[in-house]
Structures are given as C-alpha cells and as structure tokens.
Amino acid sequence: MTQEKDDGIDRRGALECMIWAGTGVLWTLVGGVPRSSSLLGISEANAQAASGFSFLQISDSHIGFKAPANPNPVATLDEAIGKISALPQKPAFMLHTGDITHLSKPEEFDNADQAIVKAKLDTFYVPGEHDIIDEGQGKAYLERYGKRAQGAGWHSFDHGGVHFVGLVNVANLKAGGMGTLGDEQLAWLADDLKGKSASTPIVLFAHIPLWTVSADWGWGTEDSAQALGLVKRFGSVTVLNGHIHQLMQKVEGTVTFHTARSTAFPQPAPGTAKSPGPLKVPDDQLRHVLGITSVAVKQGTQPLAITDSELAKT
Amino acid sequence: MSLFHDGLRAFAAGTAAACVLYSAIAAPMAPAETHLSIDNFVFKPDAITVRAGTTVVWENDDDIPHTVVALDGAFRSQALDTEDKFSFTFAQAGTFEYFCSLHPRMKGQVVVTP
Numbered sequence: 001m002t003q004e005k006d007d008g009i010d011r012r013g014a015l016e017c018m019i020w021a022g023t024g025v026l027w028t029l030v031g032g033v034p035r036s037s038s039l040l041g042i043s044e045a046n047a048q049a050a051s052g053f054s055f056l057q058i059s060d061s062h063i064g065f066k067a068p069a070n071p072n073p074v075a076t077l078d079e080a081i082g083k084i085s086a087l088p089q090k091p092a093f094m095l096h097t098g099d100i101t102h103l104s105k106p107e108e109f110d111n112a113d114q115a116i117v118k119a120k121l122d123t124f125y126v127p128g129e130h131d132i133i134d135e136g137q138g139k140a141y142l143e144r145y146g147k148r149a150q151g152a153g154w155h156s157f158d159h160g161g162v163h164f165v166g167l168v169n170v171a172n173l174k175a176g177g178m179g180t181l182g183d184e185q186l187a188w189l190a191d192d193l194k195g196k197s198a199s200t201p202i203v204l205f206a207h208i209p210l211w212t213v214s215a216d217w218g219w220g221t222e223d224s225a226q227a228l229g230l231v232k233r234f235g236s237v238t239v240l241n242g243h244i245h246q247l248m249q250k251v252e253g254t255v256t257f258h259t260a261r262s263t264a265f266p267q268p269a270p271g272t273a274k275s276p277g278p279l280k281v282p283d284d285q286l287r288h289v290l291g292i293t294s295v296a297v298k299q300g301t302q303p304l305a306i307t308d309s310e311l312a313k314t
Numbered sequence: 315m316s317l318f319h320d321g322l323r324a325f326a327a328g329t330a331a332a333c334v335l336y337s338a339i340a341a342p343m344a345p346a347e348t349h350l351s352i353d354n355f356v357f358k359p360d361a362i363t364v365r366a367g368t369t370v371v372w373e374n375d376d377d378i379p380h381t382v383v384a385l386d387g388a389f390r391s392q393a394l395d396t397e398d399k400f401s402f403t404f405a406q407a408g409t410f411e412y413f414c415s416l417h418p419r420m421k422g423q424v425v426v427t428p
Contacts, residue, residue: 129417
C-alpha cells in the first residue's frame with residue numbers, strides 16, 4: 001500500500017491505465033502482430049509492422065569538435081543522416097536532443113543544418129549546453145530553432161495522437177547543481193498538459209537526462225521530479241534524452257527513460273573514468289559507439305518501441 | 315660526478331639568485347599573476363589565496379569547453395575552448411566563489427587578501 005502511494009498511482013489512474021492497455025491488446029489482435037512481453041526488447045521488424053508511425057532521434061552532433069575522440073564530427077553526422085535516409089519506412093519527423101554544435105558558432109550551426117537537411121524530415125530541437133554559449137547566451141539558437149518556442153526554447157506539438165514536449169534543462173544552471181527546468185517552464189508544462197486526457201501517450205524530450213544517472217557528473221535534472229509529477233496521470237510516458245553520449249534506459253511505472261548515443265563521440269560510463277570528458281576509442285571502434293534512435297508508435301499499445309542502431313551496422 | 319654536481323648546484327644557485335633579482339626589479343612593473351588550470355572537469359587548484367591586485371589566469375586544458383563565472387556576477391568568461399584563457403584582476407579583498415555555468419558541479423574559490 002505504501003509503495004502504491006509512493007508511486008502516486010491511485011485507483012482511478014490504475015483503471016485508466018488498464019483500459020488503455022486493454023485497448024492496446026485489442027488493437028494488436030486486430031493487427032495480427034505478435035506482441036512482445038518485453039518492454040524494450042521489441043524487434044525493429046515487429047515494431048515497424050505494427051506502427052502507427054515512427055520518428056527518429058539524433059543527439060549530440062557537436063559540430064565544431066576537433067579533439068582526437070573524433071576530429072570530424074560532420075562526417076559521422078553525415079553518416080547518421082545517410083542511415084536515416086536509407087530506412088525502408090520513412091519516419092514522420094526527427095528530434096534532435098541538443099548539443100547540435102560544440103561552441104554555438106554560426107558556422108557550426110550552418111554545417112549541422114546542411115547535414116541534417118539531407119534527411120528531408122521536419123526536425124524539432126531542444127538546446128544542449130553547448131548550443132547556448134554564444135555571446136547572447138542562447139540568442140543564436142533561438143533565432144534559428146526557436147520560432148515556435150517559448151522561454152529558452154521549450155515547445156510542444158502533437159502527432160498521430162501523441163503529445164510531444166521539448167524541454168530545456170541547460171539554461172540558468174546554478175552552481176553546485178545539475179540540469180534545471182525552472183519555475184517558469186514547469187508552470188508552462190502544467191498548463192500545456194492541462195487539457196490532455198490520461199490516455200494520450202506523452203513523449204518528453206530534453207538534453208540532460210530527466211532522471212539522475214550520475215549526480216557526481218551532473219547527469220540529472222534538479223527539478224525533474226516536478227516535471228515527472230505532472231505526467232504521472234498519463235498511461236504512457238516516454239522520456240528521450242542525450243547529453244551522456246551512451247545508451248541508458250530505465251522503466252519506472254508508466255515512464256520509460258532512454259538516452260541516445262551521440263553522432264560525434266562516446267563518453268565513459270559513470271564511475272569508470274575520472275571525468276565525463278570525451279572518450280577516445282580505437283578508430284575502427286568509433287562507429288560502433290555512435291548511432292541513431294528510432295521510435296515506433298503503435299496505436300494504443302504501450303510503451304513505444306525504441307530501437308537503437310550503431311553507425312557501423314548497415 | 316661530484317664536480318658536475320657542484321657545477322650544477324652553482325649554476326642552479328646562480329639562476330635562482332638571478333630570478334630573485336629579476337623578480338625584485340620586475341615586481342613593480344609586472345603585477346602578480348597566478349595561473350590556474352581547468353583539467354578533467356576540475357579547477358586546479360580549486361581554492362587559492364592571492365593578494366589584492368593579482369591577476370588570475372585560467373586555462374582550459376580539457377577537450378570540452380568550460381566557463382568561469384562568479385556567483386556574485388563580478389566576472390564571467392566566454393566559453394573557453396581547449397587552450398583558451400580567461401583572466402581577471404582581483405582589485406578588492408574578499409572571497410570570490412565561482413563555477414562553470416556549463417558544468418555547475420565544477421566550483422572554485424579565490425580568497426583575496428589586502
């Protein structure tokens with residue numbers, strides 16, 4: 001009982017989830033597609049066959065980075081976009097979860113845009129901390145990507161019955177802390193979700209993980225609990241992040257957390273190195289630790305099927 | 315061997331004396347400067363004490379950009395790429411806390427004595 005209380009799932013919420021899951025099973029039967037019992041282990045083929053639509057996530061392209069961990073991040077971003085263009089089923093759109101550039105320079109944004117446009121997909125962005133270090137502290141990013149955004153760049157949109165929310169947790173960081181959303185953004189999020197029914201699948205995307213992967217390395221968001229509290233009533237919540245340049249996933253109740261690989265360079269697993277700086281791997285290994293993420297949305301089932309692919313695999 | 319060592323010692327002593335002499339002469343013209351490094355997501359050293367008028371120079375030795383930002387707004391660097399430097403002259407005595415606004419776990423302190 002205590003545990004249920006801690007999870008914040010009351011009887012009504014649980015019933016809503018069950019109704020929602022039930023609908024999913026029904027839809028799967030009608031579709032005649034085998035349903036995986038594993039939350040994250042759905043094969044790409046099954047996911048695609050049953051999908052209402054799919055979308056892509058790329059992250060941490062770090063255009064402008066020059067160090068030995070990857071002296072040519074434009075080339076690896078190009079390869080990632082090449083993989084996306086070659087997908088047998090065209091994704092509906094793409095998310096970029098930040099650190100588009102390394103130093104927020106205009107030519108870095110230009111080079112990233114020139115590579116990304118080749119995917120011929122609508123692309124929705126959130127900034128990483130590397131994208132807001134121009135003199136105007138984010139002005140360059142907002143001028144380019146923030147036309148439909150509020151505040152430091154947060155925004156939301158709907159696609160195929162799924163509500164997508166791009167959050168910014170890299171602005172106005174406080175000394176000693178991790179990522180921060182801030183009161184203004186949290187108030188906006190509460191308002192944004194207000195009219196949505198609990199059966200609407202929610203996708204939150206932000207640069208820094210919305211759960212604490214490593215407090216020592218700042219891999220978490222100070223006030224993420226408040227944001228997650230606001231999505232507690234929803235039957236399916238998927239949280240997509242970048243920043244840590246490695247795959248990490250966790251399921252907690254109705255929330256699936258997932259971080260994507262970078263398209264530029266890997267970073268060490270928490271606790272395996274002195275600092276979270278770029279990890280130099282042998283040249284022939286680099287493309288095994290970079291990659292893209294594909295997410296398939298099956299109408300009415302939960303959770304969304306997340307598939308990561310390495311750049312090295314065709 | 316001992317001759318060589320003696321010679322080396324004499325040379326070292328001479329150099330040291332010259333240094334002392336040089337700094338004594340140079341001191342009034344070149345104000346004190348202290349160099350700090352940013353290495354492995356740490357300000358090194360993360361706490362220093364200097365006299366008022368000292369210029370503190372931070373150099374980023376990481377592959378990742380960092381910033382040097384005073385909590386009270388007294389100074390704020392641009393993003394420092396690898397090998398970029400930022401300097402600030404501490405004219406007033408006091409304790410100055412600073413951090414990296416990109417990686418806010420990184421903190422440092424400069425104590426300025428009169």
